[in-house]
Amino acid sequence: MSMSQTMETEEDLLTCLHIKFYHPLQISKDLYGLLPVGTRRRHSADDPVRLGRDTQSCSYSLVDPRVSRKQLALIAYRLPQNPDLLFSIQNLSQRGRLCVNSSALGFLERMDLPDKALIRFGEYEMLILRESGEAKASFEVDFDVLAVPPSRETCSCGPVSTPVMDTGLMNHITAEIRGLGPQETDETLICHS
Template sequence: MEVSHTVETEELMTCLQIQLYHPQQASRALYRMLPLDTRHKLQAEDPVRLGRDAQACTFVLADPRVSRKQLSLQAYRTSNSSDMLFSVQNLSQKGRVTVNGFELGFLERAELPGKALIRFGEYEMLIRRENGEAKGSFEVEFGVLAVPPSREMGMVVPNMVPVLDTGSDLSTNGIPPLMSQGPMEMDETIMYQSGSALLS
């Protein structure tokens, strides 16, 4: 078999493997607008936005409780590394985003390590980076996890109740999560009292 010397070698692209978990994902309806289990090539200079608004976001979660624009992933490089690196930015004014347990405020940005756990609402998103050689593009591949990735990473906080975008916790409102009306303005008093309770 002859090998053509005129064909350019295809560069191996960096890939972000993004695996999602939600406690009510059994029907997978939440992920019906995501391209699961296939790799998508993206330009390195373009931010990758995730949220519920198909016009503003690169990838969409079909969930009214997710912010219109929830978060953004941005590729970058440094002068002392050949690897393509990524940062995450919280685009939601109403919802909290945490990266490996550290909370990001609105428009705050954090560097992503090679493996990171991102949480927003009741979602857990485990991101793993596979390094490649291509400089102008990278790939994204979405998948679904059967169990929360926080268990794997040992980041489960005992007696912690998930807080939705409304600022109320699930133990007191009695409304199933899928019936909530979407992100609403948070009550700073409730947030302050909840934070105080966690600290005591």
């Protein structure tokens, strides 16, 4: 093959990470003023995307003193015989935990990101959706702001998934258990006779 056939071209479809933010105070404060909301940005796959408060060491910054200087990193990688560009997430904060779906990550711990992930740190919620592409050397990042917490629209227990319809079965079981009476007592209560 010639060099021009193996090089990535402008026509190659880039993998895109759609990152959607929510914070309860986002309306009253300009927390996302430094993020390119609504604009896709291209990144080299060999350079981690860092998010935090520090504009010098992070690719993207949040205007919030409660966010760590370096909060998290998104690292692109590929597996042998797999054409997809995949991502892992790493907690860069020494003072705060990072939750990915239902798993907590401590300082410098990392895990693979599923195609759809709910990330939590502090009061922030991020919904990250990976859209596959063909290009191997670069990817895009697309930021958006959500009006409601993504955890409200997805199942907050376990992996992020579509909501499950309530059939009422659990309510029936709960009512039966309630009818049995209390199963334990509070030993700190003092009885006066």
